[in-house]
Amino acid sequence: MGAMALIGTLALSGCSPPAPRATSATATDAPVFASDAEALAAATEAYTAYLRAIDTVLANSGKDVGWLSDVAVGEALRAETTTARTYSEKKYRSVGSTTYDTVQIQAISDYGNGKVRITTYLCSDLSNVDVVDEGGTSVVIADRVDRFPLQVDFENSNASSRDLRVSSSVTWTGANFC
Amino acid sequence: MDWRKLLLGAALALTLTSMIIGDVKVAMADAGQCSQGDLRAGLCPPPPVSGAINGGGVDLSAGFDAGSGGGGGAASEAGGGAGGDSSGGGGRQGAATVPGPGTIVRDGFTINCVAGTPCDPNLVVSVSDLVNFRPAAPTQQMEPRGWSVVGLPTNFIATASVHTRSGVLLGFPAEVRFTPVGFRWNFGDGQGLDSAGGGASWAVLNLPEFSDTPTSHTFTETGGRSITLSVVYSAEYRFAGRDWRAVRGTLAVPTTPLSAVVAEARTVLVNRECTVGAAGPGC
Incomplete structure (x- = not known):
């Protein structure tokens, strides 16, 4: 009986497909987003979360910058963290929220290893935002343009993840189409 | 967690640097990055306000190389609205070994790209596409x-x-850069001149008046002349965050014609200086 059981075990192990490997290969090869619409929805969700986190941090005079690493990465995270610390030093406070609209996908770069970068254009709107000092006086420059286009890049935080974070945010250098 | 500490450390270092320098801005923009803090304070320069670019007659269209499978002016509003409307295409990858239409494999990675959008390396823009630009x-x-x-x-x-110039190319904001590469004169007397440069005044060239220059012309008959000039431009275009790419062909842009009277000059002897008696014979 012992020999039979051993043979059975060997036979079973010989026939067993390497299931974990197959799953892994599928996960790596599949596109992170099946369509542009999915990517756009994910980017929109990520940008909303990014703005809300920044609202929270800047409304609190740049404290709790740890929030930022949940929504931004790379150059964007560096720039936001630096600015938040400066708000903290100068005791500036942001009042209101940035809004945005007209998100357009410019490119989706899928690197094939589960990493994806989505480049978008969007119109940023600062109409409802003010920045004030400790005494409540606005420190916003007089001729601030409230609506303008941004080119915002998103990257996923982990391979094959749809969880996007803002990796870059730069102003569009051409005419203001917003 | 380690990487987060590193990033925060780097950010702190940047902050200290800006404190030492004494920042005018709320914070230094990082390689073109516009943080929300800077944007909100109005310290990140947005682009110039120039109204609706679609209304200004600066729309561009584009064609494709033969064989690329695309059609000029393919509908390509990718995205469009935060609600997320499907732009179609998107190039499913990984499902087939042969890339499907709109999927571009390059440099070892795959780009989900709708043909005719900025990421399409086969996109060709010709000068004839710039008619409204x-x-x-x-x-x-x-x-x-x-x-x-x-x-x-x-x-x-x-x-x-x-x-x-800024405009819209296939629904995406784009810039077109014009570079003068040639100057074509028609002097109205059957003669013309093609020059690589636009020429300069005698004073700038440090030459006496009526000297020959690379862009001078000598008329041989009297009469009125209309002198026309076309400047030949080469053009490049780019989408945000991408490199300049050449527009196929060159574009000749005419200037307003110049009118000139060609006259003969004779040397005559007069009995008084013309500066004294300007109405005198020969003056």
């Missing part, structure tokens, strides 16, 4: 101004410079 009008001058002497060189000077 208006480059700056060049100008021309002549020395002497408005007249010329038979047998003596007249100096022609054109002014055109590299400049960039």
Whole structure:
């Protein structure tokens, strides 16, 4: 009986497909987003979360910058963290929220290893935002343009993840189409 | 967690640097990055306000290389609205070994790309596609101004410079940069001149008046002349965050014609100086 059981075990192990490997290969090869619409929805969700986190941090005079690493990465995270610390030093406070609209996908770069970068254009709107000092006086420059286009890049935080974070945010250098 | 500490450390270092320098801005923009903090304070320069670019007649269209499988002017509003409307295409990858239409495999990675959008490396924009795109009008001058002497060189000077225009290419904001590469004069007497440069005044060239220059012309007969100039531009285009790419062909832009009277000059002896008696015979 012992020999039979051993043979059975060997036979079973010989026939067993390497299931974990197959799953892994599928996960790596599949596109992170099946369509542009999915990517756009994910980017929109990520940008909303990014703005809300920044609202929270800047409304609190740049404290709790740890929030930022949940929504931004790379150059964007560096720039936001630096600015938040400066708000903290100068005791500036942001009042209101940035809004945005007209998100357009410019490119989706899928690197094939589960990493994806989505480049978008969007119109940023600062109409409802003010920045004030400790005494409540606005420190916003007089001729601030409230609506303008941004080119915002998103990257996923982990391979094959749809969880996007803002990796870059730069102003569009051409005419203001917003 | 380690990487987060590193990033925060780097950010702190940046902050300290900006404190030492004494920042005018709320914070230094990081390689073109516009943080929300800077944007909100109005310290990240947004682009110039120039109204609706679609209304200005600066829309561009584009065609494709034969065989790329695309059609010029393919509908390509990718995205469009935060609600997320499907743009179609998107190039499913990984499902087939042969890339499907709109999927571009390059440099070891795959780009989900709708043909005709900015990421399409086969996109070809020709000068004929720029018909509604208006480059700056060049100008021309002549020395002497408005007249010329038979047998003596007249100096022609054109002014055109590299400049960039913004517009919409296939629904995406784009820039087109025009570079003057040639100047074509027609002097109205059956003669013309093709020059790589626009020329310069005698004073700038440090030459006496009526000297030959690379852009001078000598009329041989009297009469009125209309001198026309076309400046030949090469063009490049780019989408945000991408490199400049050449537009196929060149574009000739005419200037306003110059009118000139070509006259003969004779040397005559007069009995008083013309500066004293300007109405005298021979003056």
